[in-house]
Amino acid sequence: MKITPWEVEGELDYDRLIKQFGTTPISKDILEKLKDCHPILRRGLYFSHRDFDKWLKASAQGKKVSVIIGRGPSQKMHIGHLIPFIVAKSLQDKFNCDVYIPISDDEKFFVKKDLTQEDAMKYSKDNILDLIALGFNPKKTFIFQDFVYTDIYRYAALIAKKITYSQVKAIFGLTPEKNIGWSFYPAVQAAHILYPQFHTRPHLTVTPTGIDQDPFIRLTRDIATGKEINLEKPTAIHSKFIPSLYGESKMSSSGNGVIFLSDDPETIKKKINKYAFSGGQVSIDMHRKHGGNTEIDVSFQYLKAIFESDDKKLEDIKQKYEAGLMLTGELKAILIDKINAFLKEHKIKKKAAEKIVSKFIIKNS
């Protein structure tokens, strides 16, 4: 198991990660408070947190709380990329809170060898539309690009002074051959995480993020309360990875195991039917007899995490599939319909987002 903010390899043991990172498992009490939220939040994909109980408490007491979740723009967004933003939207709906979305075109530029600055900025604009399409409240959602809203540099500098090269080398496993953008970027990322507090006033924020990004959270918590910064430690909730169609531990843009938001219905149908790892038996007879395994079936995992919000319907699918009453092809057909319906609506909303994008963008001071 190898896990850094830029690389995830091997079989992931999430219990071990909780111990290794020193985070806290999501408790039943927390899950109870999220019961009206999106399935992603209430069905266990988010398994770990740092101080999220304090965030919930502050919100219940009527104190200001917010969500901060960034996006490193790549050429095209896929389903896996959407997860923290669906969560952010769900938290906004449930707790009526502000959401901040920094777009780190700088990080992608530093880290991707062949990406030009111009292209990084272009992809930012495209990805922003994908995010707005999720239905965020324009009065409570603040988006900025690092290469455009470069005021973030001033905040990053404030933080950079508190972090040594030795520290970022140790935390992120940097080698001296990396460009100097890599080692400075953790300060920018910490500035993102603290941004809602710089923007208004000290308050509790939560970042829904993959567990691989936790080193940024940890680093930011370490410096948040220090001299000249004087903010609250940010809280976080950590998700497991949504698997690729093949069942690998993290969906990646390379290969066929990925569902892009731009895929057309025929492509979705082909990809799911051809590549989605099945928990079914090797023959129809065997399947009827022994039933399928929903634990490893990727199509079922997608329905559970994102696409089937009705708990009763999901339970019905689970029982039928495990009993051998539903075949893999039938299960896949349900998922194909769900994804295509979602993407059809997404494309319409993305087009509409072009007209309202300026309502979300923070202007340079």
Add this chain to the structure above:
Amino acid sequence: MKITPWEVEGELDYDRLIKQFGTTPISKDILEKLKDCHPILRRGLYFSHRDFDKWLKASAQGKKVSVIIGRGPSQKMHIGHLIPFIVAKSLQDKFNCDVYIPISDDEKFFVKKDLTQEDAMKYSKDNILDLIALGFNPKKTFIFQDFVYTDIYRYAALIAKKITYSQVKAIFGLTPEKNIGWSFYPAVQAAHILYPQFHTRPHLTVTPTGIDQDPFIRLTRDIATGKEINLEKPTAIHSKFIPSLYGESKMSSSGNGVIFLSDDPETIKKKINKYAFSGGQVSIDMHRKHGGNTEIDVSFQYLKAIFESDDKKLEDIKQKYEAGLMLTGELKAILIDKINAFLKEHKIKKKAAEKIVSKFIIKNS
């Protein structure tokens, strides 16, 4: 002899520095072309350059050229700080060119342990007034603060991708215990040096700078013509250091050997009379007999470099002092009058600068 952009120690051997840094001595041909310029330029304080002959040639051919010289804001400016700006003003007058002045409050913040960001930004505003007071043309002079005009971050990022931590470690002698601002800053500094070309179009720029800052010039020349940047290599002229009153090789803000722009006439008189290292003899009789040494006399050096622009008058002082006709006290009295006249006018102009400062400031895009 130890020389880095942040530390200058020991006896300086400028001929050896030319060889060590691989720069070119200022030729008679270049000096001839600067004969109408400020004494600082025409009397040998600038002793070395990189491609400044090309800059002069481009200017003579009617091509666009410009001057770029930055200021790291400290609490108060002293006479030594003014030198490159007096030169920039003189080049602007003579060659009718643009002058760009980035104020690197970020660098000072990263490097000075106890400096707060707020104070760095406050000192920037004060120092900007000192610079405008020199009489720059508001239509041809562009000033910005890194923490305010943070668009500089976008350009710095473009450059940062081309520089590894190993490189900046080797060039600037950084240790891993330095904060990550130190190692990123060379990219910001390179963005300053290339800024005039980003701002308009590729053209030859010159940076008048202390030889200690040349590593930034060298680094910037190395990356200027590369992919995605495509600019001209910046040129530079290098100055020796103006000595402290004690005759040390570089005027520094600490101790009594410094003349601040804010010093009052009485302070100037006391400092010069008490601390200015004299090239005179130990007694009046000895002085009348053997004469003084203008080579080591700090008061004479200040007159030569900055305060006595009339070549004939300077020669007259030199002859009288060396012949023992002029005493140290008389030489110092001339300098005291000159400095106080300069500072009196400077204070008036600095006050007036408050009203026109906005004409010089570049706005964020």
